[in-house]
Amino acid sequence: MVTIKDIAKLANVSHTTVSRALNDSPLIKPETKRKILEIVSQLKYTPNINAKSLAMQKSYTIGLFFTSITNGTSLSFFVDTVKGINSVINEEYNLFVRGIDDYHDFSSIYKRRFNGIVLMSQSEVDNAFINHVRDQNIPLVVLNREVEGQSIVNILSHDREGSCHAVNYLIKKGHNDIAIIEGAKGFKSSLERKQGYLQALIKHHIPIRNEYMVKGNYDMISGHKAMEELLSLKNPPSAVFCSNEDMAVGAINAIFAKGLNVPKDISIIGFDDIASSRYTNPSITTVKKNIEKISQIGAEKILKMVENQEVMEEKIFVETKLIFRKSVSERK
Incomplete structure (x- = not known):
């Protein structure tokens, strides 16, 4: 196996100079760097990441944590998050993905193991994890949920405003x-989207009816079940705001199963704008929450922090957008 010492011998330089060339250091002459990289290419040399990690005292690992992967996190939400992070983090880093609820304690989460952590936070339950990461002095970026009273980088969307626009x-x-149809219990996004729903009703002096507020769990099964509950009412609603797209798909299927039509009999509007929502029948009118963009910004911030570029405490809001499709019709 080819080593840095082999390359140094062929290039007639020190192994330190080879290491600098491989790390694109400005402390090496361009001509020397070119010569070394040509040898590296000819020999098809691949750096030993473990050795590099020991030498640099870096793990080259970025942690991506969710409140839970198995409970309340839709497949589309998960995929968009990973896609956004992965599009920014280069091949030099490993991406480690887990749910916080997988851990009995956080003793295995420490600085030598993680250069930085991005948390896709969905619940206040995550606060214990946030405190642990900060105590370990691991660079941290929190996505999706507004975290009060913490000096951190926080990137999120206006969920309340988005759901209010949808109901308006x-x-x-x-x-x-x-x-x-509400989101998963205990998730901040569920509360924010419900508040937006209520805000729109209050603004237009529309009575709030408890039977029209049904629990869901951010998946198709709960959307289907909640819609069945609404259809069983003496006066079913003419329109339903679903707190995410997967539940909207479940709701539409429940409506068709009863021999009714969307949007002729009942209008449906969703939240998140997952890729499949434009291909359902009918395509779903929805609030676009750009999870991929939020995750990309989070990845950019964590890399700057890991590479010792100063990043100040900040809160970044990514705007939502109402996407008009075919699941809503005029009420006659």
Whole structure:
């Protein structure tokens, strides 16, 4: 196996000079760097990451943690998060992905193991994890949930504003009997989206009906079950705001199973804008929450922190956008 010492001997330089060339150091002459890289290419040399980690005292690992991967995290949400992070983090780093609820304690999470951590936070339950990471002096970026009273980089979207716009649109279309299928219990996004729903109703002086607020769990099964519950009411709603897209898909299937039509009989609006929502029948009108963009920004910030570029405490909001498709109709 080819080593740095072999390359140094062929290039007639020290192994330190070879290491600098491989790390694109400005402390080496361009001509020397070119010569070394040509030899590296000819010999098909691959750096030993473990040895490099020991030498640099870096693990070259970025942790991506979710509140839970198995409970309340839809497949599309998970994929968009990983895609966003992975598009920024280069091949020099390993991406380690886990759910916080996989851990009995956090003793295995320490600085020598993680150069930085990105947390896709969905619940206040995560606060113990946040405190542990900060105590370990591991660079941390928190996505998706606003974290109060912490000096951290926090990137999130206006969920409340987005859901308020969605319900305002339903009201503009003539709907007054508007239900909500809520998100997973304990998730901050569930609360924010419900608050936006209520805010729109209050603004337009529409009575709030408890039977129109049904629990879901951010998956298709709970959306289907919640919609069945709404359809069993004496006066079913004419429109339903679903707190995420997977539940909207489940709700649409429940409506068709009862011999009804979307949007002719009941209008549906979702949240998140997953890729498949434009291909359902009908395609789903939704609030686009750009999880991929939020994750990309988070990855950019954590790399700057890991590479010792100073990043100040900040809160970044990524705007939501209402996407008009075919699942909402005018109420006649």
